[in-house]
Structures are given as C-alpha cells and as structure tokens.
Amino acid sequence: MQLDAVLSYLDKISRYDARPFTPLFFGGERMGWVNVQWKERLLQHESALFEESYQGLVCRLSGSYRSISHALAQAARRWQQAGWLNGWRNENFTAFRPDGTPFFELERAAFRPLGLTSRAVHVNGLCRLESGEVRMWVGRRSPHKAVDPNRMDNLVGGGVAAGETLDLALEREGWEEAGISRDALQGLKPVSVLLAERPVARGLHREWLHGYDLWLGQEQRPCCQDGEVAEHVLLPLAEVEQLLVDERFMIDAALVVVDCLCRLEYWGARNPEMSTALSRIRYAKQGPLVSSV
Structure with a gap:
C-alpha cells in the first residue's frame, strides 16, 4: 500500500493558492471567483453587468431566474465571439444560491471563467x-x-x-x-x-x-x-x-x-x-x- x-x-x-482570485457576488451573495484576466475583461468590456466593490466583483443584474439567465446568456455569446470561451457545449448548468435555491443558469463553458460551482x-x-x-x-x-x-x-x-x-x-x-x-x-x-x-x-x-x-x-x-x-x-x-x-x-x-x-x-x-x-x-x-x- x-x-x-x-x-x-x-x-x-x-x-491551491486562492489569492489571485477575486470573489464574485450575485444578489449580494458570493457565488464565484474570477482570475486577474477575467476580472479585467468583465470590468473593461461588461461594465453594464459587473462593477468592483470593496468586497470584490459584483454583478449588477437583478430580477427573475429567467431574466438573469437571459442577460448572462447574451454576455456569454459575446465572450464566445470575442474568442474568450472555448469548449462551447450548448448545455447549461444551474448556479445555486448558498441556501440551495436555483439563482440562474448559464452555458457550462462560462462556469469556469466565473468560478461558479x-x-x-x-x-x-x-x-x-x-x-x-x-x-x-x-x-x-x-x-x-x-x-x-x-x-x-x-x-x-x-x-x-x-x-x-x-x-x-x-x-x-x-x-x-x-x-x-x-x-x-x-x-x-x-x-x-x-x-x-x-x-x-x-x-x-x-x-x-x-x-x-x-x-x-x-x-x-x-x-x-x-x-x-x-x-x-x-x-x-x-x-x-x-x-x-x-x-x-x-x-x-x-x-x-x-x-x-x-x-x-x-x-x-x-x-x-x-x-x-x-x-x-x-x-x-x-x-x-x-x-x-
């Protein structure tokens, strides 16, 4: 043995060393982590959806499961067209709140860039x-x-x-x-x-x-x-x-x-x-x- x-x-x-990753908040709850490259991308190119706070990176979106999912799906398509995403699967995963309730869904290829679980x-x-x-x-x-x-x-x-x-x-x-x-x-x-x-x-x-x-x-x-x-x-x-x-x-x-x-x-x-x-x-x-x- x-x-x-x-x-x-x-x-x-x-x-692993978590220090290079910035916490990502949705609806006031920490749900993801982004590396330096993706933090810069989101702040420079998706400022309508993401902003920086003293806690980390914050998604501005609010609303229903469907509306948040739709807005993020459009963003993911933009990232794909920009050449930032590979392995596009046309399959969504669900992102859950810490209490276990579904918050939104998103193309699985975008889960790792946002550090979603x-x-x-x-x-x-x-x-x-x-x-x-x-x-x-x-x-x-x-x-x-x-x-x-x-x-x-x-x-x-x-x-x-x-x-x-x-x-x-x-x-x-x-x-x-x-x-x-x-x-x-x-x-x-x-x-x-x-x-x-x-x-x-x-x-x-x-x-x-x-x-x-x-x-x-x-x-x-x-x-x-x-x-x-x-x-x-x-x-x-x-x-x-x-x-x-x-x-x-x-x-x-x-x-x-x-x-x-x-x-x-x-x-x-x-x-x-x-x-x-x-x-x-x-x-x-x-x-x-x-x-x-």
Whole structure:
C-alpha cells in the first residue's frame, strides 16, 4: 500500500493558492471567483453587468431566474465571439444560491471563467469476487475526447445539466457511459459529496462531486453506448491505487476513487489518516447547503 504517496497526490490536486482570485457576488451573495484576466475583461468590456466593490466583483443584474439567465446568456455569446470561451457545449448548468435555491443558469463553458460551482455524478463500479476480494471497474476515456483523452475515469461520470435532477443525470450518464439500465440505478443514493476545486486554463474549476457506489455481479460487464469511453477494466484495488500514484486518472475521478478506497478501509490501520485528509473536501451534509448539492 502507498498511503503516503496517495496523500501527497491528494494534496497536490486539492490545494491551491486562492489569492489571485477575486470573489464574485450575485444578489449580494458570493457565488464565484474570477482570475486577474477575467476580472479585467468583465470590468473593461461588461461594465453594464459587473462593477468592483470593496468586497470584490459584483454583478449588477437583478430580477427573475429567467431574466438573469437571459442577460448572462447574451454576455456569454459575446465572450464566445470575442474568442474568450472555448469548449462551447450548448448545455447549461444551474448556479445555486448558498441556501440551495436555483439563482440562474448559464452555458457550462462560462462556469469556469466565473468560478461558479457546478454539480456532477460519479459512480464507483465495485465487484466482489467469489474469493471475497473487492475489485473496481475503471474506465479509460476515448482518445477522441476533447478533455483528458485516454485518462482513467470512474465507471460513470458526468455533469448535471440545468433543470436535471441528480437521479436523472445518473440514469442518463449510467446508460450512455456504461450501458447500465435505469432499474439497476433505481434508488441509488450518493454515499459521499466532494468539492473539487482547482485553477484551470479557463478560470477556476469548482464542482460538487456526488459519489455513488454500484455493486455489479461477476457476470455483469459495462458497455459504453456513446463512444466516450474506450474500455472498462476490472482491477484489483492495489492496481487502482497505482493508477492514482502514477497520476493516470482525470482529477475529479481521482478524488472520487480515493474517497471510495477510504470508505472501503483499504489502508487498514492508517485509514483514519486518509479520512482526516479528505474531511476538508467532503461535504458534511449539514445545514442549508443540503439542497444545493
């Protein structure tokens, strides 16, 4: 076992210097973070929508969910036309208030520049062999994927679109990426919620990762339906750990895998060390934020 190496890797992918980022407020509530480049862009080119205050950057928009979403959608199109946004998906994510209520929705490509927090579902595919050994299904992303091609991934993983419940996102992604039927996922609930947060080329990646454990029979084999996963392999947990140490996983998937290994008590007597390290990114499922994640 390589706990120290995994702890070091967890530190590397979950800690960062937040000082270059400016808080972004909507409706008086801090909901995003922008880097220096995007702060300058918004103040110089979108002064009708954004202004600077002693707290940070403030969005001037007010009104209904629909009206704010519409105004920001128009702004995002301007940013796309200016060449500031890449990876346009024609898919919206929902931005939630700190109390969990939906505030507005926006093209997902604009979430990272504004440092808004999105949501995703991730499934750990687990299998117990006749010997009692637990193994994990790991996916290898298609070499044609625009993001993290050929990297290792969870059995299932994908963003939650605007207007979509966690259950619906789970069913959609489960079928598309692994050919898992709706019935097999019925009633499955998140066993952990993790905050993935790190600087990326577009800005700040912030996403609540809803982790699920799905136990599959030895006769069940995942089968990708949409071409986004090149293959699924059933691996001993020691090999999964080695993939973590070798940094072969895409980062969000790595967080979910580390959390799963910890819950399986993979590191034995030293497992509490990993649990303590994960506590800073694990959501405790208490207070008003419950509905937002």
